Amino acid sequence: MPDLLDWRATLHPQQVAIEVAGVDRLTFADWATGAYTVAAALRHRGVRRGDRVGLLFGARDWTRFAVAYCGVLRAGGVAVPLSDRLAAGQLAYALTHCAATAVVAGTDRPEPPVPADLPVWNCADLLATAATGAPRPDDPSAAPRPGDLAQILYTSGTTGRPKGVAASHANLTAGAPTHPRRLALAHSRRFLHAFAIGTNAGQTMLVNALTAKAGALTLPRFTPVRFARLVEADGTGTVFVVPSVAVELLDSGALAGRDTSGVQLIGSTAAPLAPAVAARLAEAFPQATIVNYYTSTEAAPAQTTMIYDPSRRDAVGRPVGGQLMVADADGNPLPAGTTGDVWLRAPFPRAYYRDEAANRVTFRQGWVRMGDVGRVDADGYLYLTDRHQDVIKTGAFKVSTLEVEAALYEHALVAEAAVVGVPHPVLGSAVAAAVVPRSPSGPDRLTLPVLRGFLADRLADYQLPARLLLLDRLPRNEGGKVLKRQLIDLFDA
Template sequence: MPPTTPAPRTVPDLLDWRASLHPEQVAVEVHGVATLTFADWAAESSRLAAALRARGLRQGDRVGLLFGARDWTRFAVAYCGVLRAGGVAVPLSDRLAAGQLEYALTHCAATAVLHGDDTPAPPVPAGLPVWTCADLLTETAREHVDAPTARPGDLAQILYTSGTTGRPKGVAASHANLTVGAPQHPRRLALAHSRRFLHAFAIGTNAGQTMLLNALTAKAGALTLPRFTPLRFARLIEAPGTGTVFVVPSIAVELLDSGALRGRDTSGVQLIGSTAAPLAPAVAARLAEAFPAATIVNYYTSTEAAPAQTTMIYDPARRDAVGRPVGGQLMVADADGNPLPAGTTGDVWLRAPFTRAYYRDEAANRATFRDGWVRMGDVGRLDADGYLYLTDRHQDVIKTGAFKVSTLEVEAALHEHPLVAEAAVVGIPHPVLGSAVAAAVVLRPPAGPDDLTLPVVRGFLADRLADYQLPARLLVLDRLPHNEGGKVLKRQLTDLFQT
């Protein structure tokens, strides 16, 4: 008989299970600021849930959670407290502009906002209650207030996308979606090789939420920083017990180029995981050199598709592959959604149990979700062994003359130049070709703008790319514009080329 899928659980159920197994273990630590054990996480989220119910929170009410990097422990309590009270958590970055914050809170019809204890009250729509965790956790006299029992199929979370291609959309996930695949036995806990896993992901991003769920499902505890700098991050990499490190490509590049790893012992790190954006093969190779004892893994997913993903262990023989599916299914299909044979380029789709959906956006749902499958918005192909190769994002493919140019391919080639730290490629208007290839790069110190000119770049790429793929414009920038999730904001780059 085929193996059966374990019955789905709720997030509070998962927390209570870990608290019963490992009450005194540190689940979340903000270095130098605060620690949170599983026992305290469960107890404080229960107290917060009771206070929320006493203040009128109803089943299914949405609560905005506005926390910064130093507030990860409070965020964890607030998140599970809202879910335990029967509400829906809406994680938001504390770096959102006032208009972005107002849009998200209005779109999801939030009934309240929780924020960090030491930060000023955020600007929210008029009449919306704003509380801190400290406000709620002091209401111990109301612990008797009953909270409804959440069910696995209930809505648990709305996470707003990064908005790299338009106004952010709220992606709704059920408890079952968030807990599917979670271990059922103490010996099955993830990241068992580590005492803690290190990351610097922002609250309010899909990568950040993955770290929060990792804290519930991994043997290792979560470790993060109140503020990322390469030197602080490198010190924690070297600290005893740090066996796993999660990065986005921009953090990896900054860490490698800063010199912060120079002379450090990285032998304790056994896993480097990169997510949120494409990891250029040249950067993966540098990570493998800097962490010789570690397995370098690239994860490919999206806010909409999680927890479905592909994983790729760095393999010089398959430099451009993004892996095979884990925890779901993978398909490359034609425009009608019909599977295509290996080697044929088409739309990339992922599928996992308990699919997510856009909140209050049926038109977008029809375009993205189909029979449990999620259209990734990427173009790619599968090889005969089932490995996925991405060509580009649909909207990023550059149509120049009679050719289509993959920006990912050009970016990967640019990363091979010894002076290039980061690279991003966009299409810009051209009066004859329709669009032309334009590249923006950040140089490794101490190189300056005069050290890398367009003729030099084109000469370097001539043996790596076809002539129609070579950049017609070059911008040397101090930094590329990134969103909170680490993705390059290509619309902003396009505007820079127009000025």
């Protein structure tokens, strides 16, 4: 990774690599210089090869986070990106689990507070402090090698306690360009996103900043209006979203009257993009190609990509940067059209940090079990049925929550929807839908009989929701994924 930064700093020293709108800009030259300075300061303070260093930053600190991240790697350490929006218990667990030696933060007194036994160093202080007598960060004894561990990302924990996913330098740089003419996103001057630090989507944007011709553009706090202004700003040719951000942007009216013709690519990631939402994006951005990316923190950089195609509404695409397989419970490949476990394979695979039991379940000879059920058609397109733990077993049937959610999104008054299984004394589980109405009149008009009537021509009778919960918002994690376990608790209450 440090070599990649040096390459860009040599090619484009004065180009803006990352910009936080209204806050700060970072050129490649300043990024490289800052990383060298931070690396020297860290080694002077005792950080050695393989030491884990927590990086605790907020959205307005993307430029300093980028400098600190590459500084840790240049010092031979392992970066552990962490959002300042974590709960104190979540932060303490991550730092304890990875046995961090220190924390680099964006402020002197970070929130949430860091455990008292760990030193906390302000990134600004590291940049300002001369590391007198420190070993040169590019000394062979400190320089990282491709197989060395580079980062540990903690998963969202939607299915249990978060796990640390470890990635090597080789994994992070797999497929990186080696020639200036092969830089990604060449149609753009800037790519826009609002992803949180500490998420896999956020880290993808950081790597994009190193490998794309376009510079990264983000904002200190997401609001639909602020995001829409940047969509319209000169040079914004690519926009990355998660489905919840797409829905909020479309429903807010913030795009009304704005010129979106400069956007040529809309990329959606982190959660399934409902076909109805993809169609609305295509209408709002008439010059843009709408692309859905399917991957996971464990599988990256392997992924499938799907250009929105009304004739294949439910497909999530074909593999890019890796291999795809649908297999039986024993891991044996299944023929096209057969439903089974979805696996992706990437070069230089990742692994769970300090969790061999989980590794044996999820990783196998370079393949990553995605935790999803799906099928591949004869043309190689992947169709997801559901997450393993989300499939609802009601009576003699199995219900895909993704299929029911996609149908709910077609209703004009449904802004957001999530479907879960709730206990039923006879059927075992019943289909339950949590819905966020799109308009103030929605709660009065979105009743269970109305929704069931609307869905009757779209779903089988056993797929129709038996219970309905209207909410102001769906519970989501930092990555935009719905916390379905919390929804089940709301229905229980």
